[in-house]
Amino acid sequence: NAGVTQTPKFRVLKTGQSMTLLCAQDMNHEYMYWYRQDPGMGLRLIHYSVGEGTTAKGEVPDGYNVSRLKKQNFLLGLESAAPSQTSVYFCASAKSGTANEKLFFGSGTQLSVL
Amino acid sequence: EDQVTQSPEALRLQEGESSSLNCSYTVSGLRGLFWYRQDPGKGPEFLFTLYSAGEEKEKERLKATLTKKESFLHITAPKPEDSATYLCAVQAYNFNKFYFGSGTKLNVKP
Numbered sequence: 001n002a003g004v005t006q007t008p009k010f011r012v013l014k015t016g017q018s019m020t021l022l023c024a025q026d027m028n029h030e031y032m033y034w035y036r037q038d039p040g041m042g043l044r045l046i047h048y049s050v051g052e053g054t055t056a057k058g059e060v061p062d063g064y065n066v067s068r069l070k071k072q073n074f075l076l077g078l079e080s081a082a083p084s085q086t087s088v089y090f091c092a093s094a095k096s097g098t099a100n101e102k103l104f105f106g107s108g109t110q111l112s113v114l
Numbered sequence: 115e116d117q118v119t120q121s122p123e124a125l126r127l128q129e130g131e132s133s134s135l136n137c138s139y140t141v142s143g144l145r146g147l148f149w150y151r152q153d154p155g156k157g158p159e160f161l162f163t164l165y166s167a168g169e170e171k172e173k174e175r176l177k178a179t180l181t182k183k184e185s186f187l188h189i190t191a192p193k194p195e196d197s198a199t200y201l202c203a204v205q206a207y208n209f210n211k212f213y214f215g216s217g218t219k220l221n222v223k224p
Contacts, residue, residue, distance in 0.1 A: 043214040050210060090157050102148060105157030
């Protein structure tokens with residue numbers, strides 16, 4: 001019963017470094033999302049995908065890139081990390097994009113950019 | 115602009131002391147309102163979906179209600195294990211997007 005798995009769980013970067021966060025789901029879900037969670041601001045959508053090979057921008061996409069080469073995987077990349085990207089990142093998936101479709105979340109990645 | 119506001123930010127209750135959490139929203143064409151529970155160091159877990167005014171859903175000590183402008187999560191006789199952050203989210207006309215509130219952190223003391 002893996003569900004949504006995120007790696008790594010913790011990471012510390014220096015300003016300007018790059019990294020990739022991996023999200024994998026084993027539920028054959030079509031839709032996948034990347035959110036960031038900051039104190040007092042709730043979850044904010046970075047990018048999302050409605051199916052293999054597709055991606056779209058969310059509310060706060062600047063400084064991030066994503067790829068969905070395989071249906072089960074959704075990668076979030078930071079090309080040149082900045083301190084403002086210190087946050088907890090959550091990946092989520094949904095079976096489809098229909099109304100009232102609940103999200104399944106991973107356990108998060110805590111990222112610190114120094 | 116689509117927006118979700120939760121109150122209070124934090125709530126301390128004694129075990130058995132009932133209370134309510136509020137989620138008010140402004141969204142263009144509500145498709146669904148969701149409640150999630152988030153424990154420290156974990157991702158949110160789904161609790162309820164509501165999609166029409168007047169609807170109510172219950173699960174153990176929790177009951178969620180929905181009006182045209184807000185939703186309430188009522189907690190009856192809470193226990194310490196109910197301590198968590200409760201998140202509200204709305205799904206707007208664009209099914210692809212969910213807008214989340216900043217959450218209410220509930221602490222239930224034994």
